[in-house]
Amino acid sequence: MRYVSLAGLLFAFWLALSGHYTPMLVTAGVVCAVACVFAAIRMRVADPEGHPIELFRGAITYFPWLFWEIAKSGWSVTRVILHPSLPISPTMTVVRASQKTAAGMATYANSITLTPGTMTVGVSGDEFTIHALVRDGAIDLEGGGMDRRVSQFEGAA
Amino acid sequence: MMFAAAAAAILVALALAITRAIKGPTVFDRVLAGNSVGTLAIMLLAVVGFLTERPEFLDIGLTYGLLNLIGTLSVLKFFRHGDLAYDVDSEPKS
Amino acid sequence: MRLAVEIASWGFMLLGSFFTLVGAFGLVRMPEVFTRMHAASVTDTLGVGFLIFGMCLQAGFGLVSLKLLFLLALFFFTAPVVTHALAQACLHEGIKPQLAEDRRGMTGARPTDPDDGRQPS
Incomplete structure (x- = not known):
């Protein structure tokens, strides 16, 4: 749940900053959001302190x-x-x-x-x-x- | 017009912050002034972006904001430990 | 309607400029480093906040406003971190704040050495 919300927020952040909505860039955004969530889990920051939903x-x-x-x-x-x-x-x-x-x-x-x-x-x-x-x-x-x-x-x- | 006024105010504030950075007297005054200069530079970027109707400047402002935080913290860490990769165990007790 | 937005954004921009100037003026005027930090935080919160609200009104509803609000959120989350780190670095370096009153022992709480961020050993 926490990981899904983190990935969703990161993807929304990507969309907001990018401003270009071609299929290639949106796919890249999904990949980046998921990769960031995995990095956050590995760094142990995706916990109630790092992402307090x-x-x-x-x-x-x-x-x-x-x-x-x-x-x-x-x-x-x-x-x-x-x-x-x-x-x-x-x-x-x-x-x-x-x-x-x-x-x-x-x-x-x-x-x-x-x-x-x-x-x-x-x-x-x-x-x-x-x-x-x-x-x-x-x-x-x-x-x-x-x-x-x-x-x-x-x-x- | 209003952006020109805001840009002028920010430039005056920048001059004041730089005065503090030059006068010191301690290194922490300079770091504080440097951080203020960074903040004001970001606002100046945003305002100039509106003045010239190129809002892409905001992206640069966001990046500069992140750099400003990391820059200030690393300068503070350097002055406190004399090293950016200090070892906790080897530090003398104060 | 258009005129009202124009007037409101003028007001916000002028207020933001005013507080930015006040903060920078305090940065020069205050006597020592701890009090200067309080002055700088006026620029970091009120000055930046009003300027960004003013620009949001000019930009209208859209990606530009969203980016401005990201910028505001960035300031609101990083400014206290920098101020706190700076204050701790000053105390660690042995710079004592000039105090009119020290209430640290008077509130019933134990006066303790502030944690300077190092790992306990």
């Missing part, structure tokens, strides 16, 4: 939410950058990730890094070391709103 359904609502979070925090970082006195208060903190799978934790860590103003600088066990541009960003993360949202996204499967 369980997360696709949750992703439909998660990514719009993440875009909105990025827009909000991006605007606050913009205000800090353009403020004449540059009111930064860099803060480091530790937050706990409540996700169960590696893909969920990676999503949480990458979401933190992707949101301007906060970034994950270290992971040890289920604890993330966070560097935040302003103190409020660190306090928001300690509140755990994003953690709960990512856990919900992970559990939506």
